Amino acid sequence: MPTVDEVTAALATVRDPEIHRPITELDMVGGIDIGPGGAVRVTVLLTVAGCPLHDTIRRDVTAAVAKVPGVAEVLVEFGVMTDEQRQELQRRLMGDRAEREIPFGRPGSLTRVYAVASGKGGVGKSSVTVNLAAAFAAAGRTVGVVDADMYGHSVPRMLGVTARPTQVQQMIMPPTVGGIRVISVGMFTAGNQPIVWRGPMLHRALRQFLADVYWGDLDVLLMDLPPGTGDIAISVAQLLPTAELVVVTTPQQAAAEVAERAGGIALQTHQRIAGVVENMSWLPCPHCGHRIDLFGSGGGALVAEALSRKVGAPVPLLGQVPLDTRLCEQGDAGEPLVSAEPDAPAAKVLVAVADQLAGRGRGLAGRQLGLTPVGS
Known part of the structure; x- marks a missing residue:
């Protein structure tokens, strides 16, 4: 006959699909009953009634x-946590402060935060964001994505996210797809309803995404910013001053000039620039493979050089992503190209960009050095 301890040990290997921690650690096991002949009945306490992931x-x-x-049959029954149990769960996961702090802004946070920015729309910033996220996840890293483009949110569709966040007390559990935890204002609106907010509302929404969402322990957090240098870019600098910018541009000279202005915000916010990604760099000829420069050439290199001069530090050109209709098609299908067709030329470049970002050294901004002044 199996014992309660053996069943408990087995349940310790089951992780809650939203919180990503063992259900035994979260006090979600309400009871274990072992009957004659090895029939085991397990009662699981869901965080909320009608939990979409109970199956x-x-x-x-x-x-x-x-x-x-010795187990011959397993019967799983569900109950629901009480308000007191949910409150204790929230306190255990996120602390009991009235004004919760942003975990990625804490001194010593090991999460790398990359804010993907562009000077103008239509350069493929969101496509770069979701494919970088998929590349990080494929490499075994724990990844989160904040769709901070409140007016033009598109990340849920491009990642194939159909589930909605679950709220437990004041915590928001983000949906997970392909190992990527995602939050977007599009998950809270009905249909294709537009967002009509001024700056203060945008700031509060972004802060809620960062402080009230339970992200767990992330290796990388990617933020898909709206184009330009408006309210959200300023809010990111205020809320996450250690976030590093990844500037996306196209080879066109006019686009490069606008992208340079987007990266130049780092001078005023004192953020680091991780590098530049040139998207739509060329089109491989379907007959001979020759590169066709549909949108000119050299824009990414110009942006990297100009930003290097402005910030007084090297800003690398991380990669040049060729034009590939599959990049758009996979975005519409809800599966990033690096996951669906990793051997595609554009996918290989994006994976290489993720590898470079993962290998970057971390700065000292916001980190405790543990130094003590020595008296003279």
């Missing part, structure tokens, strides 16, 4: 308990 939890619990020697 996933049932499947994972059943599979884990069925592996225990």
